[in-house]
Amino acid sequence: MGEAVFSTTAQQRARFAPWIVAACSKAVALAAIVLVATVADPRCGRAESTSERSSSILIFPKVVYDGSRDTFIQISNTSNSMVHAHCFYVDATPICIGSGDCLAGTCSGRCEPQWQEVDFNIWLTRQQPTHWTASIGRLTSPNDEPCDRNGPEYDCDGAGIDPGRVPPVSGFPFQGELRCIEVDQSGAPISGNHLKGEATILSSDGDASKYNAVGILGEPFTNDGDNVLCLGGGVSDECPNGAEYQGCGQRVVLNHFAGGADNPLFGPTSTVDTEVTLVPCRADYERQEPTRIVVQFLAYNELEQRFSTSTTVDCWRSFLLGDISNIFDVLTAQTRFVATHMRPSEAANSGFVGIVEEHNFLGDESARVAFNLHELGNRDKTDLIFLPEGP
C-alpha cells in the first residue's frame, strides 16, 4: 500500500519537522550548511501533487478554444502579500501536414502535434482572485466598469484589478495546457504556495465542466530560485539541493464507465465516453523540447479481472480511452465500471498529471463532467521544468 508508506513518511516528517526547521533556518544564514543539511535529509523531498491546496506551480492540463468550446480560467492568491506568477500557455493543437483541420477530422495528410509555448506574467494583490477567458485573455484597462445592482449591471467581465496583461491563446483552434509558476518580483521561482486555480470548459450550447488546477507544492527551504525547477526526487547535477517542489505521483487512478456502457442516471440507451487529458510534469521552455513519455495502463473491472495496454503522450495529449484500446470497452470488461491505473513507463523521463472528462450522451443530447484524477504512490525520480533564461 503505497499510501501507508506515504503516511508513514508524513509522520516521520512531522516528527523531524522541528529539526528540519532548525537546520534549514541556520541554513539561511549558512547557505552551504543548509544545503548539505537539507539535501542530506531525504525528508525534505516528497512526491505529491494536489488539487485542493495552495501551491507554487499550477497546471491546468486542459485548456481549449475551438469555436464550440472555450475555457474560463480562475486563479487566486491565498496569502496576505502580493504574489507574482510566470505563466506558460502551451499550444498542442495538432497541425495538419496537408490540407484540412486535424481537430475537425478533415486533415487530408498527417496530423503532427506541435508544442508552441507563450508566456506572460501576472501579479495578484493580497487574497485577490482573478479570471480570464482563454479566447480573449485579459487586457489591462482601468476603465472596466464594475458590476452594479443599481444599474443594474451584471455583465462586468474585466472589472477588478487586472493581474497584468494576459494574452489570448496563441491560435485558433487551441488545445493545450496552462502552467503558472509562483515567482518573486525579480522573476525567480519561489516556494510560496500561494496560488490556487480552477478551469471551466464551456460549450457553445451552454454545457459546462469544471476542474481544479493541479498544484505542485514548493518545498520551503530548498528552492534556489534558479531556472531549473526540480520536482521531487533527490540530489542531481541539475538539482544540487534535491527537490525544490514536491514531485508528481507515481500512478493515477480513475474509476470510469466502460466504453459503451450506459449511465444508469440516464437509462439504458445512454452512453458515456471517457476522455483523459495528460501532460508530462517535465517541461523545457528553454529549449522548447517536448517531453515524450509512454503511459502504461492497468484496467480492473468489477470482477477483479485485469487488462493492460499503453500509449504515448507527446508533450500533451487528450484522448478517449476507447481510442487507446478495446480493453476499456464494456464488451471486453463485461462490467459497467472499470478502475484504470496509469503510470509512466520505467524508461520515461517524466511523471504526468491530468484530468478526465466524461461525455454523457442520450440521443442528441450530451452533457460533460470533469474530474481530477486520483494520485497514488511516490515517484522517486526528479521531473525538471526549465524556465527560459534572459531578461
Place this chain on the structure above:
Amino acid sequence: MDMQRGRIGLMAAALVGLVVGGAQAQVTTEKSASILVFPKVVSDGTRDTVIQITNTSNSMVHAHCFYVNGALTFPELPAGPINPPLWIEIDFDIWLTKQQPTHWVVSQGRLVNAADAPCSNNPANYSCNDAGIDPGRVPPVVEYFTGELKCIEVDPSGAPLSGNHLKGEATTTTFNVCNPITEECVLEPGTSCTPGGTDCDSSIQDVAKYNALGVIGNENNDGDPVLCLGGEPTEDCPNGAEYDACPQFWIANHFAQGAPEPAIDDDAEVNTTWTIVPCTQNFETQNPERVTIFIETWNEFEQAFSSFATVTCWDELALDEINEVTFDYQTLGTTFAQSRLRPSSQTRSGFMMVGSEAHVYPGNNITQTADVNYHIEGERSGPDLITIPFDQVGPQ
C-alpha cells in the same frame, strides 16, 4: 468497542461466579439459551405454525432439532385406548451464521435452495419465503401434526454445547375453514358449513405468537447424549446440572373459563387452553414421558381450588378438559384467576407450558386467540433428562 469489550470481561467475570453457583431456574422466554422448546407447534389443516429461530452470537451456531408429534393416531376420532397419541419423533439439523435469523413454515419445512428469489421492491416481490441463507434442510411435518419442536445447540460434531446462542418464536395462524367434526367455521362459532367447502369467510384469520422456552446451558456440559436439566451429580449426570433446571412452579394468570370478555359488550367470553410438554424426554427409547400436574387455582376472593392433570408426552388441554368445575367462571365467581401448577411429587419429570386465550365473540361470530408465556417460580430438584440417540451425537 473497547469499552464494550471491557464490559464483556466484567460480564464474563461475573458469570464465572454464577456458573459456579450451579443450576438455577433459568427456563427463560427472553434470553438466548442452549435448548429451545416450542411446546405448541401445529399443522392440522385448520392451523399452521411459523417457526423463527435466531443465532444471537457472532459465530456460526449448529442445532439439532426434534419434532415430536403428539397427534392422535386417528385425529378425527376422540382419544381413547384404541386411539392413542402417536408420540413420533423426527430430527434434523440446522446451522446459522453469525447473528442470522431464520424461519420456516412447519407444513412446508425449508429446503436448501440457493435459487430462492429474495424480496425486492423493484420488481415488486414480497412473497419471498425461504429467501436468505438456508439453515439446512428442514423437513415438512406430516399432514396432521400437533406437537412440539425442541432444538438443542450442538457443536459442529453434533455434541451438545452450552453456547446459549439461540432464541425463537412461534406464530400460529388459524384459518377460517370448516371444522369437519363440528361442521362449523373455525373462527365463526355457530356458523355451519360444509366440510371442504368454501362457505367460511376466508378474510377472517387469527394469528397468535409466543416466545420459545429456553433452557440455559452451564459450562460443565460434557457433550454426551444425556442432557441433565438441573439436579445434583448422579450416574447419568456425573457433572451435575449441564443445563438449568425446569421450574418447580408455573404461575398462570388467566381468565376463568367462560368468563365474560370485559372489553367487549354482548356475551363475549374467554376460554383458555394450556399446551404442556414434559421436561424429561428420551428420544433413544422413544418412551413417552408421563407427568402428573397438581394445579392450585385462586380467584380474586383468595378462594383456592385444586385439580390435577396428566400429560403424556404432549397435550393441549382446555381448562374445562382438565376440570369442568374448578376453572369455570360460575365456580370461581371472578373474571380472573391465578393458577399455580407443579409436578406432583410422584412425577419424575418437570414440564413446560404455554397458554392460549380464545376470545369468543358470538355477537360478531368471531373467535380470536392470543398465545401467552406464563411465569415461573423456583426450580426442580431435578434432574430432568433429555436423552438423544447416541448416534446423533458426534460426527455426522
Place this chain on the structure above:
Amino acid sequence: MRQVRWASWVMGLAMALGVCGVRPVAADMTSDRAAAILTWPSVISAGVNQADILPTGVEIDTVIQLSNTSTDPVWVHCFYENANPHCSNTGEVCYAAEECCNPSTGCGICIPGWNETDFRVQITPRQPLGWLASEGMSGYSTTPDKAFGKFPIDGVNNFGIGGSSNAGSRIPPVAEDPFLGALRCIAVDQDGVPVDRNVLTGQATLVVQDDEEDYLTVGKHNAVGLLAIEGAVNDDNTLVIGGPEAEYNGCPNYLILNHFFDGADDPVTEGFDPVSTILEMVPCSDDYLRQVPGAAVVQYLVYNEFEQRFSTSRPMQCKQFSLLSNIDTTQNERSIFSAGVSGTLTGQSRINPIGNGLMAVAHELHTGGDLSLAEFNVHYQGDRANPDFIVLP
C-alpha cells in the same frame, strides 16, 4: 385496507457481544418471573367515539392483569404514563400532524406529551386482579359473581388471609380518551416505601374490535418486571436500577427483536397477506417527582437472513410507538425494515439504547384479510454499565 385503518392510528415515529459459550447474566429484566417493579409498555385505549382518530366503529382497549404471587398481601404504587401527543394550536389529542390542521387556527404541530397519574392498590395473598384501562377499578363487589371493575375484598364485609383486603385501593381510568401510554407498578409497604418483594406478575391484553367491519382481534403480552435485589432496596424515593449501587436488577444493554420485515407476505396464508410490526418502547428511567420522562438515543442493528447488516438510530423520549418501517423514514417501502429493502422475510433487530435503558413489546399485524394481531415480549442481552433511576414523588 385494515392495515390502513390501523396504521392510520399509528403515531409516526450494535453489534452483538459474541461471548461464545457464556451463559447470559442472570440479573436482568424479566417478563416471566414475579418481580418488584412491573411495567406495561403498552396501554392503549380508544372508545368508539374517536371518529377523528379511529375509523368509525373501531374500539380499542387494554385489559390489565396484576397478581400477587405470594402468601402475604402487598401494596403497589402505580403510575399511568400518558404519552398522548397534543396539537400545539387546539390542545386536542393528535396522532398525525394533519389532525392539527383547523380552518380557524391553521395547522399546528403535534407535540409529544408526558403526564403521569398515580394510584395505590393493596393486593391480598395470591390475588389476581384485572381491569380495563378505559374504566379502571373502584368500589367493591364482595360476593360472587363479582362485578367486573370492582374490588372483591372490602375489609368490612369480607377479609382475605390474615385479615388482608383491598381496602384503600382505587384504580382510575386512563386520563384521556383516546389514550396511548404505559403503566408502571412498584411494590411498596403500607407507608408507600419501596420494598424488595418480587411477588408481582402482570399481563396486558389488547383488544381491537370493529363493529363496522365485524372483526375482532386480540394480542397479549407479559408486563416487564424488574427484580428487587434482596436487602438492597432502601427507603428513599430514588430507585436505583442496575449499576454499582443497584437496588433493582438493571435494564439490558440490548433488546433483541425477531420480526417479519414490514410488508413481507405471510408465508402461511394464501394471497398477499402483508405482515408489519409495531415496536413500543418506554425508558427504564422516569422522574415522577420532577415530571421528567426518561430518554434515549436508540441504535438499531438489523440483520436479514443473508447475514447482511444495516443499522439506523433514532432518539426517543417517554415512549416510542412506531411501525418498524417508520423508524428510519416516513416512506415505509424504502426503510431498511421493509422486506423489499432487506431482501428476506424475517430479520433480527438488536436495539441498543444510549442514555436510559429501555423496555419494549412488539405488536405483529397481519393485514391481508381482517386485521389479526399477535403480541410478544422481546429478548434481552447484557447489563448496562450505568444505572437507571425511578424517582418517586
Place this chain on the structure above:
Amino acid sequence: MRVAGLTNGMRFALAAVVVLAAAALPGATAPASADIASDHPAAILVFPKLLVDTANGLDTLIRIGNVSDTPLNVYCFYTNVTPTCTIPGGSCFPDQLSCSAIVGGQTFIGGCLPQWQPTDFIFRLTREQPTGWLVSRGETVNCRLIDGVCANGGASCTRDTQCGAGNRCILAPCLPLEGGPLGRTGPGGQTNEGAIPLSPDDPFIGELKCIAVDETLSPIARNDLIGDVLIGKLASGPTAEIEIEGYNAIGLPAIPGKGNRDDTLVLGGPPETAEYEGCPNILILDHYFDGAVDPVLQNTCLPEGTCSISGVACASTAECRANRCIANACTVSGDACAMDADCKNTCENEVCSLSGTTCFEDADCVSSDYQVRVATDLTLLPCTQDYEGRDLDLSRTVAQFLVFNEFEQRFSTSRTVDCFKEIQLSNMETADNSRSIFSAGVAGTLTGQTRIRGVVDEDNAGRGGNTLIGLAEEFRCAGAEYEFPVCDMVDSARLVSSSAKNLHFQGRRPQSDFIYLP
C-alpha cells in the same frame, strides 16, 4: 520581467528571505503529505451531497473503489437531511412552499422541520475493485435471481436479448462478485458481501460517509478508498435533455499505527492522539459572484436556424437575445403574449410590465433580453459527527465567511451550520439575492474568493473541533436581464448547465474533530 543584474546566488538569498517571510503567513508552509484530499486514496470518504428525486429524473450515482490488492470492508452511513413537512402528504423538497396538503378539502401550509437521520450499512470491496450504484436503488448481493424488466415496456427479462434489438434488460442493482453456488467470485475466490440500501427517502437530500474497517468492523488504517459522485438529471419531455455534475469524494487519510480501533475516530489535533488527518482550518472557494453574466456563453443563432443555448428558432443572433413572442409565449421570460411588444419590459402605470417593479418611464424597466448568469450553491458539513449519541450540539458550528472581490475589497458574513447546510451563496445572509455581498451587483466584480472558517466552540473542547468540509456547485441559469438567476439541479427550469467542484483547504487545527460510531 526580471530585475537586471542579480546573480543566481543573490536571487537565492532574496528568495530565501521571501520564503521565510512567506513561511510565516497562513498556508505558506507546505502541508504534510497525505492530508485530507479528494484526489488521493483515504480511509474515510465523505460524499457531502446526494440528491434523489426520481419523479423528476434526478438521481445520484456513487462510484467507489478499492485501490489495494487486498479486500476491504467498507462501513458507510447515509445521513438523511431531507426536511420533514409537518403535514403528512406535504413535502419540503424542493422547498417549504411544497409543504402543504389538502385536509378536509382545504389546503394547509405546513412547516419544515430539520432532520438528521443516519442509516448505516456494510459491504466488502475485493482487491482493486470498482463499483457504483444509484442512490435511489442501492446495490446488494444475492439479487441475480430477481428478474429484470425490459427498458421498453417493463416485460420481465434476464438478458438484453430478451428485450429485442436496441433495448436493454434493467436488472436489479447487484454487487458483482456475489459468491454462493450460483454467483461469481473473483480470481482469488474473493466475493463481495453486504448490501447497500436504497435512499431512505425519495425525494432525498443527504450525505454519505464511508469508513475502511476490518472484519470485526473496527476502523482500520488503510488508505485505499477512492470515490466520486455523479448527480444527473434526466428531464422529462420529448427531447429528454440531460444535465450532470460530478465531484470527487473527500478523503480523510488514516495515520498508520495511530488508530486505537475503537469506535471514536479522532480527526487531526494533537499528533499523539490523532488517528486520521484533520479537517482543514479554512476552506477556500473561488466563485463567480451570484448573478454575474457568464462572459463566455452567448446565445447565438446557429447556421441551422436555432439559438445555440435556448434552442429557439432564429434568423439572427439578435433574435436569440430578444424576448420575442412565439406561439403566444415570450421566448425568454415565458410570459403569455400576442405580439413581440408584449415581451418587452415597459413602464405601464408606473409598473414595469414584466418585472413588476416601480417605474416612471421605460428606461426604468430592465430589459427582458436573454442572458446566461451564474449562481453558486455551497454545501457545508461539520467534520464532527456523533452517530452514537446523536448529539447535534457537537456538530453545530458557526461558519465565518471572508469574501474578497477582484479589487482586493473585503466583506464578511457568518452562518450557523447545524449538521448540514446547502444554500445559494447570495442567500447566505439575506433572502434578497441581489442585495447579498455574494451578488455581483454588490461585490462589483465577476469573480471572488471566499474563505470559510468554522468557529471553535469552547463548549465542545475535547469533543469536537468545529471544522467544516464542503462542496460548491456552479449553475448557469438562463433568463431575462431583470431576473436574478435562481436555478439548480432540482429547480432546473432555467438551468443551462451545472458543475460541481471541491473546495480548497488551508491550514490545520490544534483541536481534534471526532466521528463517534455506533
